[in-house]
Amino acid sequence: MNIIEVKNLSKKFKGLTAVDNISFNVEKGEIFAFLGPNGAGKSTTIKMLTTLLHPTEGEMQLNGHNPVENPDEVRRSFGIVFQDPSLDDELTAYENIELHGVLYDVPRAIGRKRAEELLKLVELWDRKDDFVKTFSGGMKRRLEIARGLLHHPKILFLDEPTLGLDPQTRNHMWNYIKELNQKEGITVFFTTHYMEEADRIAGRIAIIDHGKIVASGTTQELKEKTGKASLEDAFLELTGKVIREEEAGSIDVMRMNRRMWAGKK
Amino acid sequence: MKTIYILWLRQLKRYSRSKSRIIGSLGQPLLFLLSLGYGFGPIFQKAGQGNYIQFLAPGIIGMSIIFTSIFSGIEIIWDRQFGFLKETLVAPVSRFNIMLGRTLGGATVATFQGIIVFIISVIAGFRPTSWASIPATILVMLLVALLFTALGTAIACILEDMQGFQLIMNFLVMPLFFLSGSLFPLQGSLLTIARFNPLSYGIDAFRFLLTNSSHFGLGLDIAVLSVVSLIFISIGSYLFSKIQI
Ligand SMILES: Nc1ncnc2c1ncn2[C@@H]1O[C@H](COP(=O)(O)OP(=O)(O)OP(=O)(O)O)[C@@H](O)[C@H]1O
Ligand SMILES: [Mg+2]
Numbered sequence: 001m002n003i004i005e006v007k008n009l010s011k012k013f014k015g016l017t018a019v020d021n022i023s024f025n026v027e028k029g030e031i032f033a034f035l036g037p038n039g040a041g042k043s044t045t046i047k048m049l050t051t052l053l054h055p056t057e058g059e060m061q062l063n064g065h066n067p068v069e070n071p072d073e074v075r076r077s078f079g080i081v082f083q084d085p086s087l088d089d090e091l092t093a094y095e096n097i098e099l100h101g102v103l104y105d106v107p108r109a110i111g112r113k114r115a116e117e118l119l120k121l122v123e124l125w126d127r128k129d130d131f132v133k134t135f136s137g138g139m140k141r142r143l144e145i146a147r148g149l150l151h152h153p154k155i156l157f158l159d160e161p162t163l164g165l166d167p168q169t170r171n172h173m174w175n176y177i178k179e180l181n182q183k184e185g186i187t188v189f190f191t192t193h194y195m196e197e198a199d200r201i202a203g204r205i206a207i208i209d210h211g212k213i214v215a216s217g218t219t220q221e222l223k224e225k226t227g228k229a230s231l232e233d234a235f236l237e238l239t240g241k242v243i244r245e246e247e248a249g250s251i252d253v254m255r256m257n258r259r260m261w262a263g264k265k
Numbered sequence: 266m267k268t269i270y271i272l273w274l275r276q277l278k279r280y281s282r283s284k285s286r287i288i289g290s291l292g293q294p295l296l297f298l299l300s301l302g303y304g305f306g307p308i309f310q311k312a313g314q315g316n317y318i319q320f321l322a323p324g325i326i327g328m329s330i331i332f333t334s335i336f337s338g339i340e341i342i343w344d345r346q347f348g349f350l351k352e353t354l355v356a357p358v359s360r361f362n363i364m365l366g367r368t369l370g371g372a373t374v375a376t377f378q379g380i381i382v383f384i385i386s387v388i389a390g391f392r393p394t395s396w397a398s399i400p401a402t403i404l405v406m407l408l409v410a411l412l413f414t415a416l417g418t419a420i421a422c423i424l425e426d427m428q429g430f431q432l433i434m435n436f437l438v439m440p441l442f443f444l445s446g447s448l449f450p451l452q453g454s455l456l457t458i459a460r461f462n463p464l465s466y467g468i469d470a471f472r473f474l475l476t477n478s479s480h481f482g483l484g485l486d487i488a489v490l491s492v493v494s495l496i497f498i499s500i501g502s503y504l505f506s507k508i509q510i
Binding site for chain 1 (some may be wrong): 266267269271275278279282283344347348349350351352353354355356357358359400510
């Protein structure tokens with residue numbers, strides 16, 4: 001059964017087609033990776049699926065509901081870790097988590113137990129009463145992930161969740177998510193620029209470039225299709241070696257700063 | 266209900282933790298009260314209008330409420346820029362409740378601010394004619410605050426970034442304040458204009474309750490404030506439900 005269905009979906013911003021007539025399905029219980037170079041249209045697609053943005057054209061179904069016509073039902077079906085910051089800096093880490101628990105109607109006892117478990121997982125438990133504005137970039141990122149995992153939705157969207165995280169945290173996080181996927185059957189839809197993550201975690205992968213899906217299949221299929229030994233090489237073969245010129249909007253600059261902070265790229 | 270409460274609480278926490286905001290937003294009313302109060306007082310008296318502080322204080326209370334309210338509503342723009350807004354927009358709760366929680370929070374903060382300014386004006390020499398009407402005054406403060414927080418929210422839903430903020434301050438908030446009868450008695454065409462300004466009715470209600478003098482009458486004041494609040498809350502929540510990111 002498909003839990004996400006996307007048909008001929010497009011999004012145009014003034015003079016720019018960010019998502020160009022894409023179609024794909026994600027099966028219930030699957031871990032699905034959505035890969036593509038910077039500016040390919042990954043986040044825009046996620047925003048449309050998660051009711052934050054209306055598509056210019058096309059059809060979507062999430063857990064049987066249409067995000068445009070039935071946003072409330074759709075919002076009850078998913079959880080998300082955004083690519084960009086979405087914490088309240090003026091609140092403490094724990095207050096951010098608590099607020100999320102209330103918004104998602106997580107029962108208090110379960111919420112407390114999970115909050116502790118997750119904050120320990122991302123090693124923020126001893127900083128839980130500190131204001132988020134005092135956190136480093138990587139710590140904020142870890143808090144976003146802990147918060148995103150507080151409630152257990154049918155579908156979990158993770159938009160570059162591991163951006164700027166150290167390898168230890170990345171490892172813990174993926175193990176936790178895989179367990180959620182296996183134990184509770186939560187469907188995972190994620191994007192990343194670390195190919196080895198997609199290779200290791202994803203059941204199926206779609207590669208998007210310039211708003212169009214250029215290939216999809218298991219990592220094995222993609223390697224065979226391109227005749228390459230690694231997913232990274234297959235990805236480069238499919239999307240070319242040119243670096244994507246993107247106007248550095250504020251978000252991009254911020255993102256770059258975060259990468260530099262974390263000592264990557 | 267829980268959604269409304271937690272977002273209300275958030276606004277209060279943000280306010281109480283920001284010392285600079287509290288002090289900053291008290292400085293302006295204080296300045297107006299002292300400089301205008303003592304500066305124009307003698308002239309006002311000579312013109313046969315009585316004690317200026319008695320006239321001015323309700324106006325300054327109105328000023329602190331409108332400034333704080335609009336500012337609280339406009340905070341949505343910050344939340345959009347710093348990203349927190351997304352977290353609430355994808356949550357499985359009605360956007361109406363989100364908007365209401367935020368608006369009530371902002372209105373509570375503004376009311377609180379109004380009460381502080383009231384206390385300051387008493388220290389500065391203001392004497393309400395009846396202390397028994399203080400609770401009613403606070404309720405009217407809340408109503409005025411609700412009205413302008415909802416207006417701020419509606420505006421913030423349309424503006425994408427802080428660039429329009431100055432525009433709003435200079436072409437909306439300032440005129441509303443100056444043309445509300447807060448600083449001087451209204452006559453002639455000014456009075457006609459003030460009839461279209463909801464703040465006029467708020468300040469008129471404060472004067473009715475605190476100094477027993479009123480132009481429109483408390484009934485009309487409350488009626489206008491309630492209706493306009495409802496309209497602004499409807500517009501604000503409609504626009505809020507349409508936000509895309
Ligand atoms: N609100 C917007 N207004 C105008 N253009 C936009 C907007 N949001 C995204 N875009 C453009 O749409 C294109 C796709 O952006 P998107 O954020 O979906 O890329 P992405 O695949 O997530 O990239 P990255 O890996 O860098 O996160 C980019 O060219 C971007 O500049
Ligand atoms: Mg992106």
